[in-house]
Amino acid sequence: MTTAETTPAKTTTTTTTEPTERTTEPVTHPALPVATGRQSAAELWRAVRAHRSEALVVLLLTLLASAGVVAGPLLLGSLVDVVREGATTGELLALLAVTAAAVLFGAVFTALALRAMERLGARISADLRERVLARALAVEPKVLERVGVGDVASRVTEDVEHFVAAVPLVSSVFGAVVTVVVSALGFASLDYRLALAFCAVFPVYALALRSYLPKAGPLYAAERRDAAERGRVLLESLHGLPTVRAYDMQELQAKRVEVASERNVSTALRALKTVLRFSVSMNAAEAVGLSALLLTGYLLVTSGEVTVGAVTAAALLFHRLFGPLGMLLMSFDDMQRAGSALARVVGVLLTPQEPERAPRSPRGPVSLTAQGVRHSYDTGREVLHGVDLEVPAGTSLAVVGASGAGKTTLAAILGGVFPATQGQVRLVDDGGPVPVGELDQDGLRDWVGVVSQETHVFAGPLRDDVLFSAPGSTDEQVRDALAAVGADAWVRALPQGLDTRVGAGEHPLTASQVQQLALARLVLRDPPVVVLDEATAEAGSSGARDLERAAEAAVRGRTAIVVAHRLTQAKACDRIAVVDAGRVVELGTHDELVALGGRYATLWAAWSQR
Numbered sequence: 349m350t351t352a353e354t355t356p357a358k359t360t361t362t363t364t365t366e367p368t369e370r371t372t373e374p375v376t377h378p379a380l381p382v383a384t385g386r387q388s389a390a391e392l393w394r395a396v397r398a399h400r401s402e403a404l405v406v407l408l409l410t411l412l413a414s415a416g417v418v419a420g421p422l423l424l425g426s427l428v429d430v431v432r433e434g435a436t437t438g439e440l441l442a443l444l445a446v447t448a449a450a451v452l453f454g455a456v457f458t459a460l461a462l463r464a465m466e467r468l469g470a471r472i473s474a475d476l477r478e479r480v481l482a483r484a485l486a487v488e489p490k491v492l493e494r495v496g497v498g499d500v501a502s503r504v505t506e507d508v509e510h511f512v513a514a515v516p517l518v519s520s521v522f523g524a525v526v527t528v529v530v531s532a533l534g535f536a537s538l539d540y541r542l543a544l545a546f547c548a549v550f551p552v553y554a555l556a557l558r559s560y561l562p563k564a565g566p567l568y569a570a571e572r573r574d575a576a577e578r579g580r581v582l583l584e585s586l587h588g589l590p591t592v593r594a595y596d597m598q599e600l601q602a603k604r605v606e607v608a609s610e611r612n613v614s615t616a617l618r619a620l621k622t623v624l625r626f627s628v629s630m631n632a633a634e635a636v637g638l639s640a641l642l643l644t645g646y647l648l649v650t651s652g653e654v655t656v657g658a659v660t661a662a663a664l665l666f667h668r669l670f671g672p673l674g675m676l677l678m679s680f681d682d683m684q685r686a687g688s689a690l691a692r693v694v695g696v697l698l699t700p701q702e703p704e705r706a707p708r709s710p711r712g713p714v715s716l717t718a719q720g721v722r723h724s725y726d727t728g729r730e731v732l733h734g735v736d737l738e739v740p741a742g743t744s745l746a747v748v749g750a751s752g753a754g755k756t757t758l759a760a761i762l763g764g765v766f767p768a769t770q771g772q773v774r775l776v777d778d779g780g781p782v783p784v785g786e787l788d789q790d791g792l793r794d795w796v797g798v799v800s801q802e803t804h805v806f807a808g809p810l811r812d813d814v815l816f817s818a819p820g821s822t823d824e825q826v827r828d829a830l831a832a833v834g835a836d837a838w839v840r841a842l843p844q845g846l847d848t849r850v851g852a853g854e855h856p857l858t859a860s861q862v863q864q865l866a867l868a869r870l871v872l873r874d875p876p877v878v879v880l881d882e883a884t885a886e887a888g889s890s891g892a893r894d895l896e897r898a899a900e901a902a903v904r905g906r907t908a909i910v911v912a913h914r915l916t917q918a919k920a921c922d923r924i925a926v927v928d929a930g931r932v933v934e935l936g937t938h939d940e941l942v943a944l945g946g947r948y949a950t951l952w953a954a955w956s957q958r
């Protein structure tokens with residue numbers, strides 16, 4: 349657990365424009381890796397092996413179900429032969445009873461196999477989701493900063509959902525494959541020539557697939573894109589209703605919606621036509637297969653090599669396969685889509701791991717030094733141009749400067765939220781200096797606590813929201829931490845005190861209360877160094893004063909870097925660094941800088957006159 353209040357809001361969040369539309373993904377934007385087919389298959393295999401016994405049960409049930417399915421036509425074939433040979437009623441009834449039992453057997457085991465498969469699928473999906481989420485949460489800050497939160501989020505949510513949604517399909521495909529294999533054995537048990545005749549169906553299926561697949565993918569993609577576009581135009585019209593009315597744009601917007609709908613309908617119809625053409629080709633394949641089978645059967649029966657019953661059984665078996673074979677072919681496209689979602693999900697697991705580092709806890713007072721810190725975001729423009737700083741143990745340094753000067757970037761780098769493009773940030777304790785980048789994220793939070801402008805309230809009891817920075821703390825410790833940042837009074841006044849549920853849709857908290865919670869987490873974790881970059885300005889003036897007091901309490905007795913959005917905060921710090929256009933241009937105590945008559949003095953004069 350960490351006291352860091354997530355990564356700064358300004359990390360790049362641009363990512364896929366259309367979640368289900370892989371083809372529109374901007375290829376130039378850096379992203380997490382995407383797994384190859386082999387890597388995805390290996391991951392699936394690993395997941396199946398983790399549930400080995402359940403997977404074996406599924407295989408066994410599916411085999412039994414398929415055996416039942418194949419036994420029906422074979423027994424009916426024998427029935428034909430028995431009738432032709434003039435069997436007694438008793439023999440006939442016995443065979444009929446066995447056939448009925450086989451059909452029942454097949455139905456029962458098909459249902460059992462489906463249930464077992466669904467259960468296994470749900471387990472595998474849950475495992476995958478957990479593993480991917482755990483891995484995504486541990487993505488190295490520098491990787492996250494490069495690829496953006498959006499890419500990770502879309503993989504953990506939409507791509508996992510697409511894969512999970514495809515699990516029943518995967519189960520059915522597996523069942524169909526087993527049925528086809530067992531049926532092939534059934535054919536072989538009748539006569540190998542009948543089995544060969546059955547195989548005539550495959551080249552025709554292959555030709556149909558070859559013409560269908562290249563068209564289907566782009567058509568479905570276009571259909572989704574057009575549907576999204578129609579939705580966008582529709583939403584835009586509704587959101588901008590006042591403007592639409594004010595400028596009398598109703599007709600224009602209606603026309604836009606109409607054009608978008610027409611395009612969507614026309615692509616949907618083209619997609620439907622392609623599917624229909626494919627179904628016709630499949631029917632043709634079945635007709636070819638059945639004709640080949642019956643012709644071969646006729647020749648074999650007339651030459652006395654097989655019985656009429658065997659040919660009947662083969663024809664029924666083939667007919668019984670239309671369903672599974674059709675299902676396999678029609679799901680090719682969906683399987684491809686599920687496969688690409690899985691490749692992106694597995695890609696998260698392939699993201700380089702943080703190297704294992706020996707844990708190192710702080711010993712004694714900790715100071716912080718920065719040397720030659722330079723930083724460029726994705727845009728390539730350098731925003732920090734070689735910053736050197738030293739914050740002795742137990743002292744505080746305020747960072748002030750105009751908007752866009754680089755304060756947040758500097759604070760994030762000093763707090764180890766992400767690494768600088770160049771330069772070193774070191775923590776120095778009694779054991780000597782440790783580069784911030786050499787501590788893993790969890791270990792780092794024993795040294796440095798960060799409260800950024802991006803604070804978040806997690807849904808659940810308020811206690812948990814404070815507690816996650818130092819799990820295992822007692823209620824008394826939580827209350828003390830809240831009291832230290834001046835939050836005890838309003839927390840006590842909540843309907844259920846610490847048990848009050850906060851977060852989205854629950855008890856609302858003000859912006860400054862949320863910030864106070866963030867500071868309370870930090871106090872509870874009790875790191876020797878703190879980096880505060882809070883949004884005090886957004887709390888309103890009385891809220892800002894409360895927050896200033898809360899921040900002072902959090903800073904007390906620690907080595908602190910405070911991005912001061914209000915100059916009273918700066919004045920309260922031991923020293924002040926003025927940042928301008930990515931450089932520290934003034935450094936000293938409040939009095940020294942005021943006496944210097946430079947940039948800080950001007951800022952202070954303006955502030956004092958407010």
Ligand SMILES: Nc1ncnc2c1ncn2[C@@H]1O[C@H](COP(=O)(O)OP(=O)(O)OP(=O)(O)O)[C@@H](O)[C@H]1O
Binds near residue numbers: 358727753
């Ligand atoms: N994620 C990002 N990607 C690209 N550029 C960024 C990113 N975050 C910040 N910048 C740019 O870096 C420069 C420094 O920004 P930074 O937020 O560090 O300044 P600041 O002094 O904290 O500003 P403010 O007081 O407005 O928060 C700015 O030009 C900003 O546009």
